[in-house]
Amino acid sequence: MFESLKKKFSRTSDKLEEELIEEAQEENNLEEESGKKFSFFSFGKKDKKEEDDFESDVAEIPQEVESIHEEAEETSDDKDEKSGFWSFGKKSDDDNKEPLEEEESAEEIQEEEEPKKSHFWSRNKEEDAEESEEADEKTEEKKSRFWSRSNDEDSEEDEEDEPGGMFSFITAKTISEKHLEDILWELEMGLLEGDVAMEVASAVVDSVKDDLVGRKIKRSNDITEYTYNALRNAVAEIIDIPGKSMTEMIEAKKAQGEPLVVMFVGINGTGKTTTIGKLANYYLKKGYTPVIAAADTFRAGAIEQVNYHADNVGVKLIKHQKGSDPAAVAFDAVEHAKAQGKELVLIDTAGRMQTNTNLMDEMKKIKRVAKPDLVVFVGDALTGNDATHQASKFNEAIDIDGVILTKADADSKGGASLSIGYVIKKPILFLGMGQGYDDIREYDADWMLNQLFSESGEEVTVDEV
Incomplete structure (x- = not known):
């Protein structure tokens, strides 16, 4: 639907970009920048996608953090339980000391059990270290999975934009009426050719002009984005007539x-x-x-x-x-x-x-x-x-x-x-x-x-x- 009208909107953005870049070249105020040049209609997709991604990320991150937190608590609980068990054992030994002979026999028994206890502790330390490493690996895996997903989505998003052609202005440019005069006249003629009523075409052009004049531009993508938003806002005012269904x-x-x-x-x-x-x-x-x-x-x-x-x-x-x-x-x-x-x-x-x-x-x-x-x-x-x-x-x-x-x-x-x-x-x-x-x-x-x-x-x- 409305293919002819869409082309006119997109052409308005392209013409304004050409106008500003040409002027910046004459002023020696332009430099090429790494990045992707956004197409006119990509801004609508990005707005919707960013909104959906934000909602899903906000929902998923707490779950991941909660999961990591639970694992940390489990590890901490295990250590507390072990510590409590052995401190209880030591306390019992102190309370139940008998005369010297019994102490000597206890010392003999302790000497026999010490290697076992030492071995038990070293084994538990190794297990704790392994559990800690596993928890860290899970945390890293989740972080990696989360960020790689975001990077994949960014890559998919970038594929929708045009490669190269990204410029920035050394000193920010300001859109003036002079920049828009011919471009908006062409837009108005295009709307009239598309069977848009005269008063509607004038209302759209006036709204776009008011929205764009005075805008400061740092990058070429800014031109496309501001023009897209100005046209969208102008049309939104035109087509939304209140009334009951x-x-x-x-x-x-x-x-x-x-x-x-x-x-x-x-x-x-x-x-x-x-x-x-x-x-x-x-x-x-x-x-x-x-x-x-x-x-x-x-x-x-x-x-x-x-x-x-x-x-x-x-x-x-x-x-x-x-x-x-x-x-x-x-x-x-x-x-x-x-x-x-x-x-x-x-x-x-x-x-x-x-x-x-x-x-x-x-x-x-x-x-x-x-x-x-x-x-x-x-x-x-x-x-x-x-x-x-x-x-x-x-x-x-x-x-x-x-x-x-x-x-x-x-x-x-x-x-x-x-x-x-x-x-x-x-x-x-x-x-x-x-x-x-x-x-x-x-x-x-x-x-x-x-x-x-x-x-x-x-x-x-x-x-x-």
Whole structure:
């Protein structure tokens, strides 16, 4: 996903590095340094890997230390036991001394036993030394294993970066507006070519500029890292539009004993009816009972199409004859859901251009009669700026509450995904990710950010919300 956008982000970093290195060469302020040159997308991998490694190392080190400590205690206990035994023996001998004759016999006995005792002690000293050596070896082995693991991971990490090409500045460079002027202009043009809305492109460029100007750079890798973080932060602000999820709203309505009523709008050909089938299937699997209203009574074959999806996923369809009042169909579907205790009503409406005044008025009538809790615009991600423009017009006409983008998996530019929520100030609720009924996912800004800042072709996942 979003391969074109990723290349533009990476190119921005490369251009800034070229600019600063070229200037440093002219100033005789550059020296080659040993080390690996990091690629633009490697910083995302490192952040995640460092976080995982830190957690695992913190968990493992105490266990290793505890194990070594226990071994040391065992050795100490053994010595204490031996020391206690012999001191007890000596004390007993002193307390039980008899007259001289008995002392002499005791001395004779002691002389006979002394070699044995000496041999016993020397043997125990050897055993203690061997145990101590074994404990030291285990400790060293664990340390060696721990550090070799860390070194192996560092090696694997380094393999992901580009060999050589690492430079440092003798005197730290400071990024100025002069360095960024041409580079950010090129980034803005690239975003516009990728169907990113003008106001979104400007917001990204301004944010990156504010983040980078004044940054002090010591090494070439710093340039890549700062640019990566500046772009990631800028995009994070753009795509994270607050709003409740549809699932949360269903639960809230269910607590009131009411169904959540959702009305779908958009132009023909965006995949609106198929999306309704996907959502019905999605919420069936979550344990809810949806009902679909076939309120597109104008288009030939529309009722048959939505009926096909309802049958495939196994949900009730409320329909009237072709040409009947679509508002009446929507009203009947809501009443059916209330009477049957169903939690979700999905209203399919006729696809229409946002410029068709009569059809837009008809849609407003459906909204007045059905009183939907959500009005959702369904747009095609591949149409880029057109989808954003359509959403804006629908929002002006009937005040939409959220967006579903279809064909997001096939979108290489990413313009609509980046722009649509920011422009109309309404959240993206779902993304269509394929042709099957299971190919839909609730929108997650963190997941989207990971897709935008991962290597091309690399699949990045996060836990489902």
